[in-house]
Amino acid sequence: MNFKARKIIPQLITVLVVVLIFGFFTFNAQINMDNRGIQFGFGFLTQESSFDVQFSLIDYDGSHSYARAYLVGLLNTLLVAFIGILISTILGVIIGIARLSPNYLIERSAAFYVEFFRNIPLLLQIFFWYFAALRALPLPQDADPMLGVFYLTIKGLYTPSFVWENFDIFLYSIIAVIISIIVIKNYAKKLQENQGKQLPVLYISIGLFIILPLITFLIGGVSLDFEFPVIKQLSTTGFIYEGGLSIPPELIALTLALSLYTATFIAECVRAGIQGISKGQKEAAASIGLTPNQVLKLVIMPQALRIIIPPTTNQYLNLTKNSSLAAAIAYPDLVLVFAGTALMQTGRAIEIVSITMLTYLSISLAISMLMNWYNKKIAIKEK
Amino acid sequence: MLKVIKSLTSFVAMVAVLFVFTTETMAAKKSKTLKNTQKKGFVRCGVSQGLPGFSNADASGNWTGVDVDVCRAVAAAVLGDANKVKFTPLSAKERFTALTSGEIDILSRNTTWTLSRDADIGLTFVGVNFYDGQGFMVRKSSGITSTSQFKSGISACTNIGTTTELNMRDFFNSKGISYEPVAFEKADEVVAAYDAGRCDTYTTDKSGLAAQRTKLSNPDDHIVLPETISKEPLGPVVRQGDSVWEDIVRWSLNVMIEAEEYGINSGNADSMKTSENPAIKRLVGAEGELGAAFGLDNDWSLRIIKQVGNYGESYKRNIADTGILPDRGPNQLWTKGGILYVPPAR
Numbered sequence: 001m002n003f004k005a006r007k008i009i010p011q012l013i014t015v016l017v018v019v020l021i022f023g024f025f026t027f028n029a030q031i032n033m034d035n036r037g038i039q040f041g042f043g044f045l046t047q048e049s050s051f052d053v054q055f056s057l058i059d060y061d062g063s064h065s066y067a068r069a070y071l072v073g074l075l076n077t078l079l080v081a082f083i084g085i086l087i088s089t090i091l092g093v094i095i096g097i098a099r100l101s102p103n104y105l106i107e108r109s110a111a112f113y114v115e116f117f118r119n120i121p122l123l124l125q126i127f128f129w130y131f132a133a134l135r136a137l138p139l140p141q142d143a144d145p146m147l148g149v150f151y152l153t154i155k156g157l158y159t160p161s162f163v164w165e166n167f168d169i170f171l172y173s174i175i176a177v178i179i180s181i182i183v184i185k186n187y188a189k190k191l192q193e194n195q196g197k198q199l200p201v202l203y204i205s206i207g208l209f210i211i212l213p214l215i216t217f218l219i220g221g222v223s224l225d226f227e228f229p230v231i232k233q234l235s236t237t238g239f240i241y242e243g244g245l246s247i248p249p250e251l252i253a254l255t256l257a258l259s260l261y262t263a264t265f266i267a268e269c270v271r272a273g274i275q276g277i278s279k280g281q282k283e284a285a286a287s288i289g290l291t292p293n294q295v296l297k298l299v300i301m302p303q304a305l306r307i308i309i310p311p312t313t314n315q316y317l318n319l320t321k322n323s324s325l326a327a328a329i330a331y332p333d334l335v336l337v338f339a340g341t342a343l344m345q346t347g348r349a350i351e352i353v354s355i356t357m358l359t360y361l362s363i364s365l366a367i368s369m370l371m372n373w374y375n376k377k378i379a380i381k382e383k
Numbered sequence: 384m385l386k387v388i389k390s391l392t393s394f395v396a397m398v399a400v401l402f403v404f405t406t407e408t409m410a411a412k413k414s415k416t417l418k419n420t421q422k423k424g425f426v427r428c429g430v431s432q433g434l435p436g437f438s439n440a441d442a443s444g445n446w447t448g449v450d451v452d453v454c455r456a457v458a459a460a461v462l463g464d465a466n467k468v469k470f471t472p473l474s475a476k477e478r479f480t481a482l483t484s485g486e487i488d489i490l491s492r493n494t495t496w497t498l499s500r501d502a503d504i505g506l507t508f509v510g511v512n513f514y515d516g517q518g519f520m521v522r523k524s525s526g527i528t529s530t531s532q533f534k535s536g537i538s539a540c541t542n543i544g545t546t547t548e549l550n551m552r553d554f555f556n557s558k559g560i561s562y563e564p565v566a567f568e569k570a571d572e573v574v575a576a577y578d579a580g581r582c583d584t585y586t587t588d589k590s591g592l593a594a595q596r597t598k599l600s601n602p603d604d605h606i607v608l609p610e611t612i613s614k615e616p617l618g619p620v621v622r623q624g625d626s627v628w629e630d631i632v633r634w635s636l637n638v639m640i641e642a643e644e645y646g647i648n649s650g651n652a653d654s655m656k657t658s659e660n661p662a663i664k665r666l667v668g669a670e671g672e673l674g675a676a677f678g679l680d681n682d683w684s685l686r687i688i689k690q691v692g693n694y695g696e697s698y699k700r701n702i703a704d705t706g707i708l709p710d711r712g713p714n715q716l717w718t719k720g721g722i723l724y725v726p727p728a729r
Contacts, residue, residue: 051548134579236526240536330567344544347504
């Protein structure tokens with residue numbers, strides 16, 4: 001009994017202290033808000049927002065609600081995070097491997113890249129990419145097309161957009177391709193285990209990816225057209241491209257800065273992971289006749305990933321949270337749209353800031369969960 | 384007998400002490416903000432992060448501007464020294480939270496007086512120190528001379544968290560023009576982006592446009608279009624719930640405007656004490672007991688005029704002489720064709 005009580009009482013006290021502290025702050029906030037005549041509530045979310053946003057993935061204008069504005073900001077944040085994670089991972093892996101290259105020049109340039117980009121504050125880099133790019137890019141009327149159809153101008157990147165017909169049929173064919181590739185892969189694995197034969201899975205997959213969608217074009221009634229950006233004159237010296245897809249320079253600068261910055265940290269994780277595998281593994285793999293590529297793919301990487309994944313998860317979280325610096329260069333992310341304009345128009349600081357905090361927390365936890373799941377999947381399975 | 388006298392005197396003394404005590408506490412009770420300000424020895428004033436003419440710090444950290452002068456006037460009135468002000472630069476986003484949370488006591492930061500701000504978020508607007516309206520700035524080379532020449536696809540740079548975003552939407556919607564809003568958190572970035580050519584137009588309050596224009600690399604290449612698309616009465620704001628403090632700020636501003644009306648300025652204020660006009664004598668503290676209502680002495684308004692000057696002096700020093708808006712427009716006295724009209728100080 002005595003032992004049990006000794007175990008429980010400190011925990012009870014801890015819980016009590018935490019509850020009291022939170023209670024104290026909530027109580028204080030309530031009193032202060034009452035004194036200053038500020039009401040608390042989430043009713044404002046359904047009100048008309050009456051402000052427009054520069055760039056949105058969903059249909060939105062000022063006649064929609066604040067809740068919709070929140071969604072616009074959230075999706076824009078997720079977009080930057082997604083593209084940023086993708087680019088920084090690819091770049092990070094390449095740089096990380098390059099740092100271990102026996103080629104002196106490659107190794108030194110990779111090291112220089114890492115030391116340069118990770119030691120300059122991120123906000124400064126964002127400003128640099130944004131304002132340097134703005135200064136360097138041509139006005140729409142002076143822009144030369146790249147590959148004939150892309151226009152990179154001070155007002156954004158203009159690309160042709162797709163105009164689909166019967167897009168759903170095309171989508172089904174892609175799904176069919178993915179399913180059949182999985183089936184073939186499993187079959188190839190069995191074949192190798194049972195009979196030692198190897199199937200050229202990669203070539204078959206590429207073939208499927210070309211042939212099946214092609215069939216939908218030929219007999220499925222799917223057609224694809226391009227809409228090209230066309231220059232339009234607004235005033236004597238003001239021009240803009242219309243039609244096609246336009247990507248704002250704010251998005252480009254932000255993803256560029258975030259990716260280049262985060263890639264340096266991921267590169268270091270990758271290097272640490274590979275260097276963490278003992279030399280004997282590589283030599284043993286080579287001694288049984290595996291090619292250098294096979295050594296990396298089948299022996300080193302599966303082991304290195306276990307070291308790489310946990311710290312890389314941190315970097316993904318950092319990138320997502322750092323994307324909130326978007327507000328400085330007018331990219332309409334969650335912080336700018338919701339914790340910025342919406343907060344100002346409604347004056348609901350406590351409500352909006354807590355919603356924003358919870359949102360970032362949820363995004364981070366979701367990324368964490370995903371990475372932990374992957375980490376578990378590749379962990380050593382004791383047999 | 385002696386005992387009676389003794390008890391009587393002690394009774395009188397007690398009443399006297401009680402009387403002194405209650406008048407003291409009554410004056411103090413009237414305004415917690417005033418009491419705190421006098422205890423601290425400076426006025427806590429929220430200003431912009433740098434808007435020439437309104438609130439702008441020079442290289443050595445001295446703040447100037449018409450918004451700054453409102454806070455200086457309050458400092459002169461309640462502390463006797465116009466320099467006893469602590470300025471806190473705030474972004475548009477932070478300003479109201481800073482005021483409601485008690486970090487500052489006056490927000491004098493080119494803030495538009497609107498119903499929802501006044502009624503909804505624990506603020507009280509005390510007056511208008513600048514009548515403004517939203518306008519557009521464009522490049523001269525664009526050939527645009529009127530907003531009627533705007534076409535769909537135009538991109539407009541502005542600040543977030545201001546009435547500007549809402550007015551802009553109303554304006555473009557009513558004209559049926561689609562536009563791209565590019566909204567930054569800070570004014571300096573708006574200027575830089577517009578200057579680089581990111582946007583076709585820069586929209587904010589016209590005074591702001593005139594002031595920010597001076598920061599462009601080549602101010603003469605840009606013009607402010609004649610149209611005004613909104614009413615923007617800018618004025619100081621205080622927290623709700625301290626009506627005495629509210630009155631002090633309101634009347635510090637009013638005194639500056641009324642002083643101009645009666646021709647009292649920082650140079651002649653002392654000599655005006657002998658004026659024939661009772662309205663002038665009241666303003667310079669030679670007649671009446673105007674300060675007592677706030678718990679201030681009678682020279683409070685004289686100090687404002689002597690140390691900060693009247694509204695006209697403040698406008699000339701900060702806005703006209705700096706070349707921002709030489710023409711006073713609506714910010715002229717009602718007697719001279721403007722709309723500056725304040726209730727009488729009596």
